Amino acid sequence: MSGQEPVIVTEQLQKSYGEVEALKRVSLTVNRGEIFGLLGQNGAGKSTLIKILLGIVRKTEGSATLLGEPAGRSDVRRRVGYLPEDHQFPQYHTGASLLHFYGQLYGMSRDDRRRKIPEVLETVGIRKRMDSKLRTYSKGMKQRLGIAQAIFHDPDVIFLDEPTDGVDPVGRKELRELFEKLRDQGRTLFVNSHLLQEVELVCTRVAILQRGEIVRLGTVADLTRQEGRFVIGLAPGQELPADEVIRLGYRLEKAGAFWEVVVNDPTDIDRVLELVSARGLKLRHLVEKKQSLEDVFVRETDQNAPGTDERSRKQRGGR
Numbered sequence: 376m377s378g379q380e381p382v383i384v385t386e387q388l389q390k391s392y393g394e395v396e397a398l399k400r401v402s403l404t405v406n407r408g409e410i411f412g413l414l415g416q417n418g419a420g421k422s423t424l425i426k427i428l429l430g431i432v433r434k435t436e437g438s439a440t441l442l443g444e445p446a447g448r449s450d451v452r453r454r455v456g457y458l459p460e461d462h463q464f465p466q467y468h469t470g471a472s473l474l475h476f477y478g479q480l481y482g483m484s485r486d487d488r489r490r491k492i493p494e495v496l497e498t499v500g501i502r503k504r505m506d507s508k509l510r511t512y513s514k515g516m517k518q519r520l521g522i523a524q525a526i527f528h529d530p531d532v533i534f535l536d537e538p539t540d541g542v543d544p545v546g547r548k549e550l551r552e553l554f555e556k557l558r559d560q561g562r563t564l565f566v567n568s569h570l571l572q573e574v575e576l577v578c579t580r581v582a583i584l585q586r587g588e589i590v591r592l593g594t595v596a597d598l599t600r601q602e603g604r605f606v607i608g609l610a611p612g613q614e615l616p617a618d619e620v621i622r623l624g625y626r627l628e629k630a631g632a633f634w635e636v637v638v639n640d641p642t643d644i645d646r647v648l649e650l651v652s653a654r655g656l657k658l659r660h661l662v663e664k665k666q667s668l669e670d671v672f673v674r675e676t677d678q679n680a681p682g683t684d685e686r687s688r689k690q691r692g693g694r
């Protein structure tokens with residue numbers, strides 16, 4: 376059952392590596408049954424946040440709890456799954472032997488492992504290759520195996536760093552469906568991804584981290600809404616009375632068979648609709664315009680911001 380049961384909570388979380396302030400008073404709550412997306416440029420602090428929650432890195436100030444316990448406690452770690460970015464599993468393993476290895480680490484019995492290995496590999500779509508060596512796996516198959524490793528012990532919270540990296544579009548869709556299934560089972564997913572379209576499709580809420588601070592936090596629907604910008608379509612051959620709409624004080628633009636109307640307050644669209652009705656016109660299409668998550672991200676993250684990672688500046692052309 377999903378609801379308002381906090382699973383990940385950080386309050387005024389701060390982390391410094393010497394002079395570098397990687398996280399500055401980050402307060403965030405993720406509830407049970409959410410697929411939460413963490414976005415940010417290289418060096419924004421995403422990995423630091425995940426590593427503190429996993430108990431790999433120590434916080435400097437503030438608090439971080441996972442499943443109601445201070446982050447990093449060993450009993451909590453057993454209830455957490457983690458897919459690291461750029462994981463390198465030893466090539467001599469097969470898919471099955473790798474999961475035997477991780478299952479042992481998780482304290483699962485031999486019988487349990489034997490029963491669950493084919494099941495979980497079926498779930499991620501690589502069961503047929505369970506006895507092949509990893510050196511024969513494609514990048515997408517390795518990524519699916521990484522996800523199998525992260526969910527093998529039925530964790531309540533799953534951290535996924537770039538989960539669909541190297542997976543083809545059909546595979547990405549299958550993995551999205553898997554993530555939704557895990558969410559429907561009441562698990563909480565915390566996803567770190569550069570693939571903003573992916574995040575937009577699968578995440579319920581997202582946070583944009585910039586230079587250690589959360590600059591935007593909300594549902595994908597809220598972040599991508601363009602308040603007061605509507606697209607209107609009328610029955611074929613009908614024309615919106617542009618002069619009258621402009622006289623109401625709104626902006627109007629024709630876009631193909633549609634009109635884009637910009638009103639001051641979203642409820643003002645009712646006045647345009649009244650006009651449509653009063654002129655005997657037939658409304659066929661009305662939507663509030665959206666922007667992509669990528670647009671929001673690019674606007675929020677100043678590409679030349681000082682303090683972003685040297686590496687990311689180089690990737691952008693050495694500025």
Ligand SMILES: Nc1ncnc2c1ncn2[C@@H]1O[C@H](COP(=O)(O)OP(=O)(O)OP(=O)(O)O)[C@@H](O)[C@H]1O
Nearest residue numbers: 392395397415416417418419420421422423424684
């Ligand atoms: N062990 C460390 N010692 C010193 N500085 C560090 C260390 N780890 C991270 N940093 C710095 O902290 C800041 C945040 O880094 P972090 O790895 O958390 O960012 P990120 O958002 O995960 O980046 P990426 O998308 O490139 O993985 C960066 O300025 C980075 O250089």
